[in-house]
Amino acid sequence: MRFVINMQIKVINNSKYPLPEYATSMSAGMDLRANISESVSLKSLCRELISTGIFIELPKGCEAQIRPRSGLAFKHGITVLNSPGTIDADYRGEIKVLLTNLSANEFVVEPGERIAQIIFSKHETISWQEVKELNETTRGAGGFGHTGIK
DSSP: OOOSOOOEEEEEOOSSSSSOOOOSSSOOEEEEEEOOOOOOOEEEEEEEEEEEEEEEOTTTTTEEEOOOOHHHHHHOOEEESSSSSEETTTSSEEEEEEEEOOSSOOOEEOOOOOEEEEEEEEEEOOOOOOOSSSOOSSTOOOTTTTTTTO
């Protein structure tokens, strides 16, 4: 049983496969499948835009994020190039996944293969408050590596 509030998302499934679904009761994301008619060869350090056949209508104030699948990343060096890819609430086109191959070996994407995951969340809309200075903190402007290695 899911502990979260159920968000209704309108969806059109023009793929040959079932709608994405949660693999377990505590999964955060649902796997997206490659809706392709034939295998796609992804050479080392190359990228391909892979169709899913899924179209969604998100409520205002929500987004969907496209993220890599950890197994593909670890075992094959396959990731989502613009990770996380954001789908805005006003987008009505097909969800496509920008896969890239970071390994030295060619990878073949098969029809119906689970290629990425989609996660839904609410977000804030902000307005800027321009100021001349920001409140001081102990960290200050310390950025990348400011705390050292150990």
